[in-house]
Amino acid sequence: MTTAVHCDRVSKSYRRSHTLGVKEWFVARNRAPSRFTREWAVQDVSFDVRAGEGFGIIGANGSGKSTLLSVLLGVLRPEAGTVAVRGSVASLLELGAGFHPELTGRQNLFLHGAILGMRLGAVRARFDDMVAFSELGSAIDQQLRTYSSGMVARLGFSAIAHADADVLLVDEVLAVGDMGFKEKCLRFLGDFKERQGTLVVVSHDMELIQATCERGLCLSEGRTVASGPMSEVVRAYREGIDDPRHAQVHVLAPP
Amino acid sequence: MAHALELLYVLVLKDLRVRYKGSVLGYLWALANPLAFTAVYYIAFKLIIPTTTDHFALYLVTGLFPWLWASNALVHSAAAYRSNLTLVRKVRLPRAIVPLSSIVQEMVHFLFAIPILALGVALATGTTHASWIWLIPSMAVVQLAMLYPLGLILAASNVLVRDVEHLVGVALQMLFFLTPIVYTAESIPRAYRGYFVLNPFMPMIGAWRTALYRGDLDVAAIGRCLLFAGAAGLAAFAIHRSIEPTIGERL
Numbered sequence: 001m002t003t004a005v006h007c008d009r010v011s012k013s014y015r016r017s018h019t020l021g022v023k024e025w026f027v028a029r030n031r032a033p034s035r036f037t038r039e040w041a042v043q044d045v046s047f048d049v050r051a052g053e054g055f056g057i058i059g060a061n062g063s064g065k066s067t068l069l070s071v072l073l074g075v076l077r078p079e080a081g082t083v084a085v086r087g088s089v090a091s092l093l094e095l096g097a098g099f100h101p102e103l104t105g106r107q108n109l110f111l112h113g114a115i116l117g118m119r120l121g122a123v124r125a126r127f128d129d130m131v132a133f134s135e136l137g138s139a140i141d142q143q144l145r146t147y148s149s150g151m152v153a154r155l156g157f158s159a160i161a162h163a164d165a166d167v168l169l170v171d172e173v174l175a176v177g178d179m180g181f182k183e184k185c186l187r188f189l190g191d192f193k194e195r196q197g198t199l200v201v202v203s204h205d206m207e208l209i210q211a212t213c214e215r216g217l218c219l220s221e222g223r224t225v226a227s228g229p230m231s232e233v234v235r236a237y238r239e240g241i242d243d244p245r246h247a248q249v250h251v252l253a254p255p
Numbered sequence: 256m257a258h259a260l261e262l263l264y265v266l267v268l269k270d271l272r273v274r275y276k277g278s279v280l281g282y283l284w285a286l287a288n289p290l291a292f293t294a295v296y297y298i299a300f301k302l303i304i305p306t307t308t309d310h311f312a313l314y315l316v317t318g319l320f321p322w323l324w325a326s327n328a329l330v331h332s333a334a335a336y337r338s339n340l341t342l343v344r345k346v347r348l349p350r351a352i353v354p355l356s357s358i359v360q361e362m363v364h365f366l367f368a369i370p371i372l373a374l375g376v377a378l379a380t381g382t383t384h385a386s387w388i389w390l391i392p393s394m395a396v397v398q399l400a401m402l403y404p405l406g407l408i409l410a411a412s413n414v415l416v417r418d419v420e421h422l423v424g425v426a427l428q429m430l431f432f433l434t435p436i437v438y439t440a441e442s443i444p445r446a447y448r449g450y451f452v453l454n455p456f457m458p459m460i461g462a463w464r465t466a467l468y469r470g471d472l473d474v475a476a477i478g479r480c481l482l483f484a485g486a487a488g489l490a491a492f493a494i495h496r497s498i499e500p501t502i503g504e505r506l
Binding site for chain 2: 070073074076077091094096097098100102103107110114115116119120
């Protein structure tokens, strides 16, 4: 089995004060620290994903999941450790990423196709398939700003589904699709993996992530707290939420 | 390479479409903007401070159109990474193409206005030049070669300190009056000419005028333009290479 995504002891921190300026100097002193301003976004995370496998990343908000995915995509550089992704990558890190609201669905598909690395000829050849997959019909010639978030997700997913990528990186974008579309995406992802496509998914949807991923890991404050078969990682995550020692939200005791 | 060109094409097309969505005049704004400037400077320098330059309106137009391409391109490319945040942070693409698309978008505007420029020259001087066919595209390439490294440096440094975006506007306003656009190079007092030689936009505007007026290649001026483009290109390469990997987290 060939390794498609290799992540070895990856760490990533955000510098706390990278906005220097006259205004910040006056306004932003003595700002209270919160759990969203911690230094380490991802700390010492390692995993391998084989070709044809689905890998799920779960964890609370701000636990470093999206940062990890950005590092895998290469838009963020790891501070320590190495990342290697074999083959072409298509990503859907954010709803509407790479789209412009003022353009029509059609124009956006060409724009996004080129961003995903497709030749315009290939976009043209697959255009009807993309529209059919998205079920947007005549709305494809409407401006994207008139779309609901579910429609944007349909367009975005349809684009990466037809980009012929070896690896898909998907961050929580099926959450806004309706049940019918979700089913369709699950079917597509199943076929995709059968064709030796590799999938890395970040999601809070435990059913979806168990349906698409065989293995995965759970992050808490940037560290791996569980990894292995997806169902066990999900169970560990649920137990972590129920266990007051791991709870992220502290309830104030009555006086 | 072919894919990069296609990517550039869709990005420029996106910018042009978005810019004129819902405007009545549409691409005519490519003309309206420089012509409005021409009118203002004509009033100021013909009617109020009299100038002796021949065909002064034409002289203005031939300097202003390339200048406005340069100036708008540098302003837009300085802000390019910041104003295309999702392209930088949420998708993977060769980032250097983002400021380039801002510059090429302004070039497209300029090229739209070229027929008007040529018509103006023909009407005012009574001559046209067959050499324009190759001269004008070559000049456009020379100017592009000067602007792209500058835009790349500005865009990258604006990621480090946002002041660059504001500084560019001020600097360009000063540079406008330090470049012979509303006055001629000959009217610069001899004592100061040494300093003006440092301004790369002076030979650029001069070469455009030589091309448009006389249909000739100003070899010395273009040589200086290309020298500048080469030096700026080396600097841009080094700066871009050191800043590019961290753009995602700095924005």
